[in-house]
Amino acid sequence: MISTVAIVGVGLIGASFALALKKCGFTGRILGVSSEGALRAGLESGAIDEGCSLESAVPRADLIYLSQTIHRIIEVFPALDGLVRPGALVTDAGSTKQTIVSAAGRALTKCQFLGGHPLAGKEQRGAVAADPDLFRNRRYVLTPTGANDLETPGAAEFLEWIKRIGAIPVVITPQEHDRTVALTSHLPQLASTALAAVVAQHIGSDESLRVSGTGLLDMTRLAMSPFDVWHEILATNASSLERALQIYIAKLEQIRQALDQPALRSDFEAASALAQKLRS
């Protein structure tokens, strides 16, 4: 029975998860472990009930929710193993999974770890932007590595909470997760960044830049994401992403050689069908 939750990293995701739990009927205690400013914001919004050190929060918690950056998550594992209550569930919300799941496998010997990735977010960051409905109708990926990982009491109850907060669980392996998001999330980001970088470099005047339509706006929205959000994601998914970029570059090269060929129609048709399926 999950009665105490420790949110480690009280940012947008951690604070939203806490608010979502409370909105959906969780009556236990939620402890926050984070910087002073984040704890203050988390307490003010009612996301957390108490700000604690890692050392005081983890031994009390049945669910430890790691919502820091990828490297911070990996760094905290060794300390967790000495603090965690047997039977507790440790989960995370990191954007790549293989690196985190294998680090957890090496470091955590006394409790279960279940990798997670909620496909939710918004442009504002931090606990001040937290929203109890952030996960509603969004996919929440879980990446168990053992056959019974979702059937332990802690995992089964956590899965119930994911559903109660309105998210749609998707169960895949860490490898499949990373390969998929390389194509569906990280490649779109780099396609946008590269496009904006190229336009910045080759369109000299602001006046010429205005000779553009709404398409360029769509295609450069992601380019506004800061590098600090992305560098750990890109670095910890480099091999899947290298492959995704190779595939994308090959397709662009093929298009470049067929600009006046009717064969280009099949790419437009496949692309249009995919874009419409995404919206259905």
Place this chain on the structure above:
Amino acid sequence: MISTVAIVGVGLIGASFALALKKCGFTGRILGVSSEGALRAGLESGAIDEGCSLESAVPRADLIYLSQTIHRIIEVFPALDGLVRPGALVTDAGSTKQTIVSAAGRALTKCQFLGGHPLAGKEQRGAVAADPDLFRNRRYVLTPTGANDLETPGAAEFLEWIKRIGAIPVVITPQEHDRTVALTSHLPQLASTALAAVVAQHIGSDESLRVSGTGLLDMTRLAMSPFDVWHEILATNASSLERALQIYIAKLEQIRQALDQPALRSDFEAASALAQKLRS
């Protein structure tokens, strides 16, 4: 004095231009030359006053506004030259300019031609989607080739109407237009189409496809554009676009080799600055 306008191609752009003229005080006559269905829609919306054949419309018109597809525009030039009234102005709304402007230069001997490209549009097509405010606050590119092209009575009056309908005129050469839109419009289209085509090919299951965020939606909106809208644009701007694709591919290749390098930060920063400038 422009008192009769012939709209050749009563589609979204042609019918919107006619409606915009009327809304902004044009009291002359607007003739439409188009397919039967388009003429009916244009008459119903009040965009045109009369549906005509090319042979009956052109000799009566002071301004001939060509808003067909690029190839149709080029095909109509030879016939125009035998019909047009001396002193009339012929202009067009084609999305690429070098091919059209040079074809006009060869074919039109009896009247002035001024290339144009209104950067306006919407997803629906045809005269039924026409909107008198379509051009408001949008750039309207004009591509004169002679020093005094904008100072003839017809061109000066046409330029006044462009401003009256709320558009912002931009005067550049056909070459500069095509080089610019290759980067700001055609490359974004192909970046989106290639991305969606690659995702379609490499993400097997619909369930995996759901493991994506809003970024993929942004980056695949353009991919819904039909090939029929694009194939003439791509074919008539192939050399600028090949160069734009080369530059884009080179940038992606450079990023691919630096996924775990801090050097990637400078691309993210340049991209973000450009994306913000576009929105300012």
